[in-house]
Amino acid sequence: MSAVTAEPEQASGHPSVPERAGVLYDAPGPRARLRNNVLTVLVILAVLLAAYVMVTKLEEKNQLDPALWTPFLRGDVWVNLILPGLLNTLSAAVVASLITVPFGFVLGIGRLSDHSWIRVPAGVVVEFFRAIPLLIMIFAVMYGGSAVFGLTVTPFAAVVIGLVLYNGSVLAEIVRAGIQSIPRGQSEAALAVGLRKGQVMRMILLPQAVTAMMPAIVAQLVVLLKDTALGFIVAFEDLLNAGARVLPSNFNNIIPAVIVIAIVYIIINLIVGAIATWLERRSRRSRRTTARPVEPPGAIVVPGPAPGVSAVD
Amino acid sequence: MHALFEEFPTIREAFWLTIRLTFASGITALVLGTILAAMRVSPLPVLRGIGTAYVNILRNTPLTLVIVFCGLGLGLVLDVSFSTSLSTNYLWLSIIGLSAYTAAFVCEAIRAGINTVPLGQAEAARAIGLTFSQNLRLIVLPQALRAVIAPLGSILIALTKNTTVAAAIGVTEASLTMKTLFEAHGDAVVPIFFGFALGFLVLTLPTGLLFTWLSKRLAVVR
Numbered sequence: 001m002s003a004v005t006a007e008p009e010q011a012s013g014h015p016s017v018p019e020r021a022g023v024l025y026d027a028p029g030p031r032a033r034l035r036n037n038v039l040t041v042l043v044i045l046a047v048l049l050a051a052y053v054m055v056t057k058l059e060e061k062n063q064l065d066p067a068l069w070t071p072f073l074r075g076d077v078w079v080n081l082i083l084p085g086l087l088n089t090l091s092a093a094v095v096a097s098l099i100t101v102p103f104g105f106v107l108g109i110g111r112l113s114d115h116s117w118i119r120v121p122a123g124v125v126v127e128f129f130r131a132i133p134l135l136i137m138i139f140a141v142m143y144g145g146s147a148v149f150g151l152t153v154t155p156f157a158a159v160v161i162g163l164v165l166y167n168g169s170v171l172a173e174i175v176r177a178g179i180q181s182i183p184r185g186q187s188e189a190a191l192a193v194g195l196r197k198g199q200v201m202r203m204i205l206l207p208q209a210v211t212a213m214m215p216a217i218v219a220q221l222v223v224l225l226k227d228t229a230l231g232f233i234v235a236f237e238d239l240l241n242a243g244a245r246v247l248p249s250n251f252n253n254i255i256p257a258v259i260v261i262a263i264v265y266i267i268i269n270l271i272v273g274a275i276a277t278w279l280e281r282r283s284r285r286s287r288r289t290t291a292r293p294v295e296p297p298g299a300i301v302v303p304g305p306a307p308g309v310s311a312v313d
Numbered sequence: 314m315h316a317l318f319e320e321f322p323t324i325r326e327a328f329w330l331t332i333r334l335t336f337a338s339g340i341t342a343l344v345l346g347t348i349l350a351a352m353r354v355s356p357l358p359v360l361r362g363i364g365t366a367y368v369n370i371l372r373n374t375p376l377t378l379v380i381v382f383c384g385l386g387l388g389l390v391l392d393v394s395f396s397t398s399l400s401t402n403y404l405w406l407s408i409i410g411l412s413a414y415t416a417a418f419v420c421e422a423i424r425a426g427i428n429t430v431p432l433g434q435a436e437a438a439r440a441i442g443l444t445f446s447q448n449l450r451l452i453v454l455p456q457a458l459r460a461v462i463a464p465l466g467s468i469l470i471a472l473t474k475n476t477t478v479a480a481a482i483g484v485t486e487a488s489l490t491m492k493t494l495f496e497a498h499g500d501a502v503v504p505i506f507f508g509f510a511l512g513f514l515v516l517t518l519p520t521g522l523l524f525t526w527l528s529k530r531l532a533v534v535r
Binding site: 043057 | 356359368369370377382389390418425428439445475478492499502506509510517
């Protein structure tokens with residue numbers, strides 16, 4: 001907790017001070033309060049000015065025409081045009097998650113194997129799919145499927161396969177970190193009472209690791225859900241397709257449509273993100289594991305008064 | 314294999330564009346992300362609110378949507394124009410999208426870095442009378458940035474891979490070029506794919522090594 005953005009109360013310690021002091025600045029006195037108020041007014045004016053410029057620009061291009069925005073008040077627009085896209089996005093995300101999780105576990109446990117003929121290939125697969133862009137994978141699956149195997153790969157299948165390969169590899173790293181975060185005494189004790197390697201993994205390490213890595217897995221599922229939008233590029237009829245192709249072709253309203261679709265994505269991701277935070281808190285309290293919660297590889301963790309964990313994507 | 318050598322100049326051009334996209338978006342995102350981080354720790358609740366809202370919106374929006382909005386919304390409808398050449402214009406619009414998206418992650422990384430700076434540093438700075446901006450500029454940010462070189466490296470690697478999304482608005486970087494080559498050389502899909510995959514490995518693996526080395530070299534000794 002001895003960090004610069006630690007709880008502001010600790011720094012001021014004066015309950016009588018009306019405005020809380022941060023650690024980077026003193027509790028404001030009369031002059032600082034005046035200056036802060038002036039600056040606040042200036043910032044608000046700047047925001048209003050920016051909003052004004054934007055509105056004029058939109059007005060100029062007739063983007064505030066009610067005809068472009070009212071479709072979103074109609075039930076049939078949602079039912080016929082938006083929800084099918086949302087359904088496709090969610091089903092791609094769910095199917096991909098269901099395959100990704102076991103795939104990630106197999107790869108992650110494989111990387112911890114004592115046998116190099118399992119460990120090395122698992123490591124190569126994980127590092128390869130983590131290093132190349134997902135879109136390249138999706139293209140490769142679509143074109144490779146027909147060119148090499150003579151199969152017609154649907155955009156749905158290409159998106160799901162790409163998502164599984166990429167996110168499965170990231171998940172493998174989470175699984176590895178989760179298992180490695182369990183104190184060595186656990187597996188040593190298990191071996192000492194006569195359990196075999198497989199039993200130690202199955203009965204001692206995995207049950208504890210799952211609790212520790214649950215929040216990281218759910219955080220990675222937000223990334224997966226966001227990445228389904230790449231399907232737009234290969235003509236997958238997902239939520240983004242509804243916003244950027246279907247709605248504009250009906251109402252010629254690309255800007256309103258993309259904004260509304262963005263709000264839908266943000267709401268879904270905030271819900272999944274909230275589940276991850278809830279799991280994180282639960283697993284921090286949990287007595288079912290000796291390990292601390294693990295983060296996705298390369299994730300940015302901000303503790304303090306405005307906490308946040310972002311899986312970098 | 315033939316196709317790969319035959320098309321080498323095209324592939325080189327495509328990766329050069331990927332590198333330029335990464336570089337331009339990376340610099341812009343670093344500047345914007347630092348400003349956002351400063352806003353999020355500032356004494357003004359309005360600025361903190363704007364910073365928080367920006368990060369939460371951009372972090373939870375798919376990058377493809379951001380790029381499509383920049384290309385079709387800003388470019389086609391609002392006529393935001395940087396160049397008379399259509400392809401250069403889309404290039405700049407995709408740089409806007411990539412920087413706007415990446416800045417949210419840079420902001421969070423820097424905020425995480427600010428958290429690693431011991432409390433005493435900022436307290437001492439305040440004790441000798443430094444203002445908020447002096448405190449941030451002279452004391453806290455230099456230490457914070459040196460603490461988050463490794464996360465900034467993983468953001469840069471993610472950005473390198475994310476430049477492929479610019480294909481959504483027709484920027485002929487590596488992924489779109491790969492697709493075009495797939496269509497032109499249906500018999501050489503596998504070698505072309507491994508050629509491009511190798512290209513990305515060459516871009517991302519050394520970046521990872523460089524940033525790990527830098528983060529050790531520049532770590533603040535405490």
